[in-house]
Amino acid sequence: MKRKLHEIAHARAGDKGDTLTLALFPYRDADYELLRAQVTAEAVKRHLAHAVLGEVRRYELPNLPALQFVCERALDTGVTTSLAIDPHGKTMSYALLELLIEH
Numbered sequence: 001m002k003r004k005l006h007e008i009a010h011a012r013a014g015d016k017g018d019t020l021t022l023a024l025f026p027y028r029d030a031d032y033e034l035l036r037a038q039v040t041a042e043a044v045k046r047h048l049a050h051a052v053l054g055e056v057r058r059y060e061l062p063n064l065p066a067l068q069f070v071c072e073r074a075l076d077t078g079v080t081t082s083l084a085i086d087p088h089g090k091t092m093s094y095a096l097l098e099l100l101i102e103h
Contacts, residue, residue, distance in 0.1 A: 002101065004101075005100075008026055008034070009031070009035060019070060019075070020075055021069065022092060023066055023067070038101045041069065047099045052074040055072045056072070
């Protein structure tokens, strides 16, 4: 069965220049392994390809549990220079939560 990611996790976004960071946290610790298996850097890059032009790297934080994604070239040069409506990338965390996964 496919489900949207927001049904089992929540996300937070951060920014540094043109780099977007997305942290993904399962609501239940037991779902961390499901996220780890299916929410890969490649899956995030594909899902956010309309906005993330550079590399996507994933870091695993099993003690939290959480996944951290660092997305390069994602904020149209950054907060102080961008004319984008959302130069901080906050809506990108919501966009990530629309990703479909098997559950």
